[in-house]
Amino acid sequence: MKRRHRRAPKPATEPLPQPVLIERMADGGQGVTHLDGKLCFVAGALTGERVEAAWLNRHASYDEAITTAVLHASTERVTPPCAAYERCGGCVLQHQAPDAQARDKQAQLAEKLERLGNVAPDAWLAPVRGPAWHYRRRARLGVRHVPKKGGVLVGFRERRSSFLTDMTACPVLDARLSDLIAPLRTLIGSLSIAAQVPQLEVTATDDDVLLVMRHLAPLSDADRAALTAFAAE
Template identity: 50%
Template sequence: MKAPITLELDVTNLSHDGRGVARHEGKAVFVRGALSGEKVIARIVQRHRHYDDAQVESVLQASPDRVDPRCPHFGVCGGCALQHLAPAAQIAAKQRVLAENFERIGHVEPKRWLAPLTSAVWGYRRKGRLSVKYVDKKGKALVGFREDNGRYVADLTRCEVLTPAVGERIEALAALVGSLQAVREIAQIEIAAGDDTTALIFRHLQPLSDSDRAALVAFGQQHALAIYLQPGGNDSVHPLWPENPRLAFRIAAADVELEFRPLDFIQVNSAMNEAMIAHALDLLDPKPEDRVLDLFCGLGNFTFPLARRCAHVVGVEGEHGLVQRAKENAARNGIANVEYHVANLLDDQRDTPWARQRFDRILLDPPRSGAQAVFDYLPKKGCDRIVYVSCHPASLARDAGILVEKHGFKLRAAGVMDMFPHTAHVESIALFER
């Protein structure tokens, strides 16, 4: 067996996934557990042609921004990458990532940088997916996120970023799964938390026995958790206990409540979602007489707050179920100045009735792939302001370059939002004007 290779390295930056970046003999080395400005001893874990992967063995000179991770599983569990970095430094690093992407990919720079949006950094996740695996060597079931290497399920006792209703019960959840006859048939557990109800969705590969179903019901009753079963695809999800759970969250500033189903997309961080909506509306600045287009609208997270501020909103989304629930939520909240359409926004929509309408403002909230596909048919005539909410800085930077170079807009402002503290995920927002 070869002796491990260790190197003394000076770390000069953070990578997009939260690893320290160093160089050794001209070759890049990505060091998990290292921070910018540190001198470390690192062990090479994998060699590649143009770079190497490494793991910190010891820190010789620590960054002033280094802190003790709160979670005992940090460094093994892959759910968090930055707990060893102070929260203020985390958000500063994310803003640097956004700025570098604008410069390198979009070749643009915002006229002004927006102050970062931040909120509570613990217990914030109201959506999540936990892997489940029975491990013979350990003689127990594991419930948690994947380990950092992605191959195994992390052996967790708790999770500090999940909503406490679940994060404080990981060990009990693993014991529950381990007690089931179907212990090897539970593939994953999804978490979905509304304001008043937190649900667990058990994905099972074979039908459950009556005793297993009773055990799940008893766990839900003991811990005040709604229990759903998922024996097949997304459409197979159904409640086990109680009979009709209600999942919903309020957007206080708009005085609306949105009901949703357990696997529906909602923003992971409730407090940041409220702040993000207010931020986006301030930037978009809709007038009472304005017509606004909301693309990739989902359940209406932005559509309903916009409807409180302008004359008419059109929301467009590709998933039929989300549009149906958006319409139901509009009726439930007494909002009549919205209309919803189902459309695959990655296809050319220029001949659809909604795309031929005139809009004063446009809001974009696309998936990681970005909004490039919509620009050729986007009804931009008469629109002098676009707000773009992004979950991937590279696609935002690319799209910013396209809007500026090809469509006559200027990048007036941009900034980051800490939707996922302690992870390397960068959520951002940008304002474009004619």
């Protein structure tokens, strides 16, 4: 079987020739600007900010870049609560205040209604809001046995990479799911097939937590006993 090479985080290349002013937010959470008339999406930047950035990818009709320094910060910029945020690819807007995120998403919806449907609402209702943190009730988490990291990693992939983020909790996941990350690392690391578990799917309902573990080799009797005991806790 051909061994797949894991892709390391893609490094930023050369810096943009000048600082840029972010005009608005794109659907994917990047800031939008223009450089010499060409559209450019800048990760890690917010509307109204003046930033220095470096190219990640160049395309025929647009470029992609990443913020390297914020010269003038938006008042909507906040400190991300997650220690892994700068590396983790699970979310992209923890550096923006939740109220501003809701406003920008409404603006993006309005733009699409007008551009694609040629319609505009007579009035906007107040957005339906949930909690700012621990709102995500379902996720697919990668699993990887990495002896250099001390055992098994469980989490989202790093940005622009197939590597897994070294994490023990997640402020976006339902608290019941977040609290399972560290115990799952220990549990899977104890299995005889720890290196043959590539993925977990976790779901939190109102009453239960559900877990589906994908494994590429048969479980031993001891593995089954360990999983049964974990489920009973």
